[in-house]
Amino acid sequence: MSRGCEPTTIKLWESWPTEEAMAPFRAPKPFTNPLAVPQLLSGTSFQLDCDSGLHRIYPGNATKTFAISASYLGPTLELQRGDSVNIQVNNLLGVTTSMHWHGLHTPPEMDGGPETTIPAGSSFTASFRILNPASTC
Numbered sequence: 001m002s003r004g005c006e007p008t009t010i011k012l013w014e015s016w017p018t019e020e021a022m023a024p025f026r027a028p029k030p031f032t033n034p035l036a037v038p039q040l041l042s043g044t045s046f047q048l049d050c051d052s053g054l055h056r057i058y059p060g061n062a063t064k065t066f067a068i069s070a071s072y073l074g075p076t077l078e079l080q081r082g083d084s085v086n087i088q089v090n091n092l093l094g095v096t097t098s099m100h101w102h103g104l105h106t107p108p109e110m111d112g113g114p115e116t117t118i119p120a121g122s123s124f125t126a127s128f129r130i131l132n133p134a135s136t137c
Helices: 020-025
Strands: 040-042 043-060 061-068 076-078 083-092 123-129
Touching: none
Parallel strands: 040 076, 043 083
Antiparallel strands: 043 061, 083 123
16 A cells, blocks of 8 residues: 555635625625715815714725715825925824825835824824825825
């Protein structure tokens, strides 16, 4: 009797779940909400409020959300290369949070993340010059 590896045939198509087995994981009806497009803000001075809210992502169901100056998502900031910006972030969440400027070239102390937290009920103002060429971040 051999103690080596014996060839085995695996028939993947026999182990796939049936339509009936997948039914509980499918949406009960097609997604019908319009695409959420965040508000566009332009300028060099911004005030953003981090807060919780409710939003109907799916008809008939209110979902608890964390958002920025809205009940869902947050604004898109339009910034101009060379401008110096001041962005005040107010934490109304009741828990410590942070704000990271994804894709922007910023000084480390302005970039958010675990080293720049904003305690509940506090504010943080990020001030930096926009160095990025035109893009979306």
